[in-house]
Amino acid sequence: MKLTGTVVIPLASPDDASTTARAAAPYLGTADKVVLTYVVEKGGGAPDKASLEQMEGYAEKVFDAAREELADAETEVETRVLYGTSISKTVFDLCDEVGASSVALVPRESNRLFKLLVGDRVRPFIEDNDIPVVVFPSDD
Amino acid sequence: MTDPDDELAKDLGLLSALTIGIGTMIGAGIFILPGVAAREAGPLVVVSFVIGGGIAMINAFAVAELGTAMPKAGGAYYWINRALGPLFGSIAGLGDWMGLAFASAFYCIGFGGYLSDLLEDVAVTIPAVGSVSLALPSIELATVSLPSITVPEVSILGVEALGFSLLGWSFTLGLTDVQVGALIAAVIFVGINYIGAKETGSIQTVIVLLLLGILTVFAVAGFLSFDYSLIEGDLAPEGAGAILPGTALVFVAFLGYAKIGTVAEEMKNPGRNLPLAVIGSVAIVTVIYAVLVGIMVGVVPWDELDRFTPVSQVAEIAFFGPLAAVGLGLVTFAALLATASSANASILSSARINFAMGRDKIVGSWLNEIHPRFATPYRSIAVTGAIIFLFITLGTVEALAQAASVLHLIVYALTNLALITFRQSNLPEYDPDFTVPLYPVTPILGAALSLGLIYFMEPQQIRLSIYFIIGALLWYAVYARRHTKDAGLLAEYVREESDELPDAAVSATEAVSPDEYRVMVPVSNPRTERDLVELGGAIAKAKDGKLVAVHVVTVPDQTPLHVAAESEAFEDGDHRLLESAREHAEETGVPVETHTVFSHRTLEQVFDSARKHEADLVVMGWGDEGRLSTGRAGTVTDELAQNLPCDFLVFDDRDRDASRVLFPTAGGVHSELGAEVARALRDTVGSEIRLLHVADDPDEGERFLEEWAAENGLDDAERVVVSGDVEEAIETEAEDASLLLIGAVGEGLLSRLVGGSLVYDVINDVDTSVIIAEKARNRSVLERIFGDD
Numbered sequence: 001m002k003l004t005g006t007v008v009i010p011l012a013s014p015d016d017a018s019t020t021a022r023a024a025a026p027y028l029g030t031a032d033k034v035v036l037t038y039v040v041e042k043g044g045g046a047p048d049k050a051s052l053e054q055m056e057g058y059a060e061k062v063f064d065a066a067r068e069e070l071a072d073a074e075t076e077v078e079t080r081v082l083y084g085t086s087i088s089k090t091v092f093d094l095c096d097e098v099g100a101s102s103v104a105l106v107p108r109e110s111n112r113l114f115k116l117l118v119g120d121r122v123r124p125f126i127e128d129n130d131i132p133v134v135v136f137p138s139d140d
Numbered sequence: 141m142t143d144p145d146d147e148l149a150k151d152l153g154l155l156s157a158l159t160i161g162i163g164t165m166i167g168a169g170i171f172i173l174p175g176v177a178a179r180e181a182g183p184l185v186v187v188s189f190v191i192g193g194g195i196a197m198i199n200a201f202a203v204a205e206l207g208t209a210m211p212k213a214g215g216a217y218y219w220i221n222r223a224l225g226p227l228f229g230s231i232a233g234l235g236d237w238m239g240l241a242f243a244s245a246f247y248c249i250g251f252g253g254y255l256s257d258l259l260e261d262v263a264v265t266i267p268a269v270g271s272v273s274l275a276l277p278s279i280e281l282a283t284v285s286l287p288s289i290t291v292p293e294v295s296i297l298g299v300e301a302l303g304f305s306l307l308g309w310s311f312t313l314g315l316t317d318v319q320v321g322a323l324i325a326a327v328i329f330v331g332i333n334y335i336g337a338k339e340t341g342s343i344q345t346v347i348v349l350l351l352l353g354i355l356t357v358f359a360v361a362g363f364l365s366f367d368y369s370l371i372e373g374d375l376a377p378e379g380a381g382a383i384l385p386g387t388a389l390v391f392v393a394f395l396g397y398a399k400i401g402t403v404a405e406e407m408k409n410p411g412r413n414l415p416l417a418v419i420g421s422v423a424i425v426t427v428i429y430a431v432l433v434g435i436m437v438g439v440v441p442w443d444e445l446d447r448f449t450p451v452s453q454v455a456e457i458a459f460f461g462p463l464a465a466v467g468l469g470l471v472t473f474a475a476l477l478a479t480a481s482s483a484n485a486s487i488l489s490s491a492r493i494n495f496a497m498g499r500d501k502i503v504g505s506w507l508n509e510i511h512p513r514f515a516t517p518y519r520s521i522a523v524t525g526a527i528i529f530l531f532i533t534l535g536t537v538e539a540l541a542q543a544a545s546v547l548h549l550i551v552y553a554l555t556n557l558a559l560i561t562f563r564q565s566n567l568p569e570y571d572p573d574f575t576v577p578l579y580p581v582t583p584i585l586g587a588a589l590s591l592g593l594i595y596f597m598e599p600q601q602i603r604l605s606i607y608f609i610i611g612a613l614l615w616y617a618v619y620a621r622r623h624t625k626d627a628g629l630l631a632e633y634v635r636e637e638s639d640e641l642p643d644a645a646v647s648a649t650e651a652v653s654p655d656e657y658r659v660m661v662p663v664s665n666p667r668t669e670r671d672l673v674e675l676g677g678a679i680a681k682a683k684d685g686k687l688v689a690v691h692v693v694t695v696p697d698q699t700p701l702h703v704a705a706e707s708e709a710f711e712d713g714d715h716r717l718l719e720s721a722r723e724h725a726e727e728t729g730v731p732v733e734t735h736t737v738f739s740h741r742t743l744e745q746v747f748d749s750a751r752k753h754e755a756d757l758v759v760m761g762w763g764d765e766g767r768l769s770t771g772r773a774g775t776v777t778d779e780l781a782q783n784l785p786c787d788f789l790v791f792d793d794r795d796r797d798a799s800r801v802l803f804p805t806a807g808g809v810h811s812e813l814g815a816e817v818a819r820a821l822r823d824t825v826g827s828e829i830r831l832l833h834v835a836d837d838p839d840e841g842e843r844f845l846e847e848w849a850a851e852n853g854l855d856d857a858e859r860v861v862v863s864g865d866v867e868e869a870i871e872t873e874a875e876d877a878s879l880l881l882i883g884a885v886g887e888g889l890l891s892r893l894v895g896g897s898l899v900y901d902v903i904n905d906v907d908t909s910v911i912i913a914e915k916a917r918n919r920s921v922l923e924r925i926f927g928d929d
Contacts, residue, residue: 013512045156047403049336051213054495058510083148
């Protein structure tokens with residue numbers, strides 16, 4: 001299977017970025033463009049969990065980790081820092097904006113406690129999607 | 141960087157910002173302090189609150205101005221560091237951080253008080269076990285008596301800093317039920333911030349509006365039970381002199397408005413919303429405090445108000461009949477909510493301050509790592525949490541309140557001074573949307589009142605603040621000074637004006653400024669100026685440092701220096717020379733500053749200037765300062781030349797470029813300096829470096845040179861090992877080189893140069909340009925901190 005058109009890849013942390021980029025790389029040969037994105041979760045009127053500037057710096061680290069894995073890919077790679085109260089909705093808005101043909105992600109290992117504490121991050125992607133979402137297996 | 145148009149990134153509106161300010165402040169003022177403060181000041185405690193609000197308001201103006209000029213994470217710390225430099229930045233950052241930790245501990249104690257009150261009478265019936273009381277336990281571990289050790293009295297500026305009994309009391313190691321409740325609260329609040337439980341703006345707003353609603357009901361009920369006889373007669377039983385100590389105690393209730401500044405970067409339209417939120421929240425809480433505390437001392441006699449849960453106590457009287465239980469429940473609920481929101485906001489903003497300090501490298505980046513799962517600054521929150529736990533177990537409610545206030549007041553005073561610095565420096569990019577009224581009266585008053593209020597604190601807290609400042613200074617000297625870069629506006633100002641300011645002020649500023657590598661180039665000869673500046677610039681660039689061009693104008697002995705400084709005869713060459721030095725330095729792409737000094741003794745003046753401007757390296761022309769002084773060789777003593785103020789490079793320019801460098805070495809500190817120069821030339825102008833080592837045993841020589849080159853980062857240089865006479869070898873090898881770079885042998889190069897007895901005759905026999913490197917003896921850490929005098 002190969003991905004075509006523009007592929008949006010949401011990333012959550014430097015480790016997640018490495019894992020996801022590594023898993024996605026073999027499938028990206030025929031894609032026109034890959035858009036890596038990090039969503040800074042906003043409170044919508046409450047102060048954020050961390051300083052904006054701090055999160056923007058963090059997003060750069062996340063992108064660097066992914067770029068390292070995608071260094072050999074011939075596809076054009078673009079990065080976008082986004083802000084939103086809902087991560088999945090923000091990512092799908094981006095898909096509309098860039099005319100993406102698919103979203104690709106690797107679910108992170110999680111457990112009930114994590115899901116209870118921070119919410120299930122993957123489920124909204126595969127329940128509320130209006131374009132194809134490709135879930136790669138993680139190699140680690 | 142944030143895109144200024146990104147509406148989604150900046151989502152704090154006016155109401156959100158106001159509720160952050162009000163939500164943080166109101167927890168303390170109403171629910172915790174009235175009891176403690178009324179016992180201190182009597183019914184006039186209302187005046188204490190109003191004065192506190194006034195002081196807060198004057199400081200709020202400064203926060204509003206600086207916040208609209210620089211809406212950056214970190215707030216007060218950021219502004220102070222930017223204006224006054226990292227020395228004060230360290231005090232402000234650590235002060236704000238610890239102040240918030242003290243305040244958080246204080247809010248947690250407040251929460252713990254109401255929690256233990258609530259649980260006291262609650263028992264749960266569990267089948268098989270029976271009735272279980274939920275009342276929080278007191279934990280008594282041990283009673284400890286410490287021996288008495290008296291520290292001798294030391295009087296500093298008339299303030300007795302020490303001179304108290306250091307140890308020598310006995311206390312019970314253990315926790316009260318209130319402290320147990322406070323620790324539970326701290327675990328919850330720290331935990332919420334650690335995992336970053338999702339908050340939405342509406343929750344914060346709802347909490348604050350709910351609080352205001354409950355307080356209104358409470359105020360009305362209280363007003364109806366108001367008993368005038370309680371405040372008739374003596375309004376100031378503790379004397380009017382107790383009002384200001386009362387203010388000192390309750391000032392902690394106003395530590396919320398500045399927190400709006402720490403989240404300024406997230407605000408929509410900060411130019412309008414920030415001043416409104418900061419000033420508005422102070423105005424609103426001051427009115428609420430005045431009204432509610434006024435009512436409370438009219439319901440319960442001032443000397444009987446509860447130390448931990450005054451509001452519950454008043455509510456028990458104010459709500460009577462069938463309303464009693466409901467009223468008490470509502471008020472307890474409000475108290476828990478209010479103290480929780482205060483603690484939560486404080487923990488959150490302490491992470492912002494840590495981040496801003498990390499950005500300037502005043503703390504390590506370890507502290508500000510983001511959690512890969514929770515996307516929170518988890519280490520910063522955990523460290524702050526640990527400090528809060530410690531404070532809860534050690535402090536009483538009064539001590540925590542005052543400790544928080546003292547540290548915040550220091551920060552507020554510095555904030556006002558930062559504002560004055562920004563205004564006076566006329567920076568074009570300093571363009572606040574809001575400006576303080578009546579400048580400069582307002583910021584001067586703000587600084588004076590903030591420091592003045594500290595005077596009314598308990599001696600223990602004043603001592604604490606002195607120790608804290610000493611601690612912050614040590615932190616700066618030992619850690620921050622080595623890492624941080626930006627010197628701050630004030631230091632820049634002093635440096636720029638250094639020709640007019642007294643030497644002591646300049647040296648002091650240089651001594652406390654961050655360790656920036658400074659290359660000083662004395663220029664006096666138009667022929668050599670360009671080469672010296674380019675060489676100095678190359679090294680400054682390699683070291684990420686700064687170039688200081690100093691024009692030493694030699695004045696005949698009979699002309700007084702101040703006359704020379706004003707005389708046009710000495711002025712003309714000077715301007716052109718420095719201007720062209722500045723241009724050449726800018727071409728190399730390093731920051732530059734220029735100075736002119738008038739002196740009778742050129743070489744001594746170079747040494748003095750090197751000390752005054754804290755140069756790390758002086759790049760000097762050979763025929764220039766050296767030979768000028770030769771005529772007065774008697775004045776250059778060996779002692780002077782052997783105590784180099786910094787590293788020296790002496791450059792004899794013979795119109796040859798630096799493309800092929802020959803660098804003979806036999807090791808030693810001076811050669812290490814030479815290696816730094818070689819690396820800088822290699823990296824900035826692409827010089828080819830050839831290392832030469834003269835040894836009797838070629839194999840051993842080869843091994844030595846290979847190792848030495850690797851240690852000095854020159855492993856890519858060509859290596860030549862020959863045996864025989866050193867000077868002859870240099871001469872032969874120099875034939876196809878354009879520059880000879882050579883380390884001094886032993887100390888005192890300059891005295892020999894000046895005295896005419898050269899280290900190597902070879903220097904006269906080669907036709908390359910020559911650089912001689914001499915390293916200064918290492919200055920100790922103490923000398924670095926306190927200057928060299």
